[in-house]
Amino acid sequence: MTDNASHLTASAREVLSLTDAERIFRIKSDRWIGYPYAKVVLKQLDDLLQHPRVNRMPNIILIGDSNNGKSTLVKRFCQLNPTVDNPEGEAVIAPVMYVQAPPVPDEGRFYNAILDLLFAPYKPSERVDKKQYQVLKLLRYAQLKVLVIDEIHQILAGSLHRQRAFLNVLKYLSNELQISIVGVGTKDALRALQTEPQLANRFKPIHLPRWEMNDDFKRLLASFGAMLPLKLPSKLHNEAIFTRLYAMSEGNIGELTSVLNTAAELAILSGNECITLDTLNQIDWTPPSERRRQFLTV
Ligand SMILES: Nc1ncnc2c1ncn2[C@@H]1O[C@H](COP(=O)(O)OP(=O)(O)OP(=O)(O)O)[C@@H](O)[C@H]1O
Ligand SMILES: [Mg+2]
Structure with a gap:
């Protein structure tokens, strides 16, 4: 664990002292990012x-x-x-x-x-x-x-x-x-x-509008990274993770929230305490456009 968890906002840092279950509860709760x-x-x-x-x-x-x-x-x-x-x-x-x-x-x-x-x-x-x-x-x-x-x-x-x-x-x-x-x-x-x-x-x-794959999206990921109460920093701006998160969410903030919340929960349960490409690979995820297609063909 980083000594002072300087990758987190002050309020996310406070949550670090809670139990795993409480942290997961916080992750699933509403939050506000002022993009x-x-x-x-x-x-x-x-x-x-x-x-x-x-x-x-x-x-x-x-x-x-x-x-x-x-x-x-x-x-x-x-x-x-x-x-x-x-x-x-x-x-x-x-x-x-x-x-x-x-x-x-x-x-x-x-x-x-x-x-x-x-x-x-x-x-x-x-x-x-x-x-x-x-x-x-x-x-x-x-x-x-x-x-x-x-x-x-x-x-x-x-x-x-x-x-x-x-x-x-x-x-x-x-x-x-x-x-x-x-x-x-x-x-x-x-x-x-x-x-x-x-x-x-x-x-x-x-x-x-939908998000585009640009610096604004990178900054949005940085905000999530600072708010999700994980003990280690996740390198969400890393090119491969950034591209992957964009593909999974298709530039939709609600979808991105679901992916990152699931990944953060997994990071806590596995003890890894940060989101990596590997964490994202473990999530059973269908991109929203594919989900819509499946829905229309049933
Ligand atoms: N500014 C934000 N900060 C943090 N999370 C956000 C923000 N905006 C949206 N989200 C996340 O995205 C999810 C979807 O957002 P919201 O419900 O506002 O979408 P919507 O456009 O109203 O959708 P619908 O048209 O289906 O009603 C929220 O539950 C929340 O988790
Ligand atoms: Mg709505």
């Missing part, structure tokens, strides 16, 4: 928060492949702008709220999700206009500025008429409360928005 493009996007989200309330509020639609870090990014934005208690008021103060689009474009279910988040009592069978009134009132109390709606492509799971109606609800909320909306989804989300061109042109698209 440069994530910071660019966070800045744009923050700009929405700082924006004065105007009649036509700016909105963003964050698009990217599945498993490529969209939700992690917007949840980070929420963490950075937490809800605060307001015991004297009727609702908490929430500058930012994160909600998932209902699995079908259903206005009532959407309001239910918001009311649940605000711990507001309501009857699921209540009329939609009553729920809407309650939602507007509470979001005003909460001084909401940015409403993040994840999985927004799900609205495609309804008839064109219902898609339109749902998008009009978003427009209404944005106008009425003078809030910005951040839609998050796969590229289908853009298609969903186009259903209502008047709304679509109010959304600025931001793409979260």
Whole structure:
């Protein structure tokens, strides 16, 4: 073991003193890596928060492949702008709220999700206009500025008429409360928005691209290397390991996380305490594109 584990961040170093099982638990837990493009996007989200309330509020639609870090990014934005208690008021103060689009474009279910988040009592069978009134009132109390709606492509799971109606609800909320909306989804989300061109042109698209095999990817690997609590340094920037990790993950951060978490667990269980090419060879791994192909042919 290196004496001071200088290859690790301070918090990863602290984890080294835990048991193997606890270390593995930590490895499997969520972590945040503030890679440069994530910071660019966070800045744009923050700009929405700082924006004065105007009649036509700016909105963003964050698009990217599945498993490529969209939700992690917007949840980070929420963490950075937490809800605060307001015991004297009727609702908490929430500058930012994160909600998932209902699995079908259903206005009532959407309001239910918001009311649940605000711990507001309501009857699921209540009329939609009553729920809407309650939602507007509470979001005003909460001084909401940015409403993040994840999985927004799900609205495609309804008839064109219902898609339109749902998008009009978003427009209404944005106008009425003078809030910005951040839609998050796969590229289908853009298609969903186009259903209502008047709304679509109010959304600025931001793409979260796949990683390329370049220095940014190398730096991302370095961040993982510094955060995975292994006793010895893993030379993830080593050309052969770097190329292998890129091939296994196909430039997708979620896939990379799975590979590296599995490899780190293996490194602990084997006692090797670092990730080598050999560790990667031992993982039973099908690259995501191959997995999709297999899925489509069954
Ligand atoms: N900034 C980050 N730092 C650390 N890990 C990350 C980061 N972004 C993504 N990940 C890892 O990648 C996984 C997938 O990310 P996430 O769930 O955010 O993807 P997504 O784009 O929202 O996918 P989907 O479209 O399927 O909802 C996360 O569980 C997390 O392990
Ligand atoms: Mg997601």
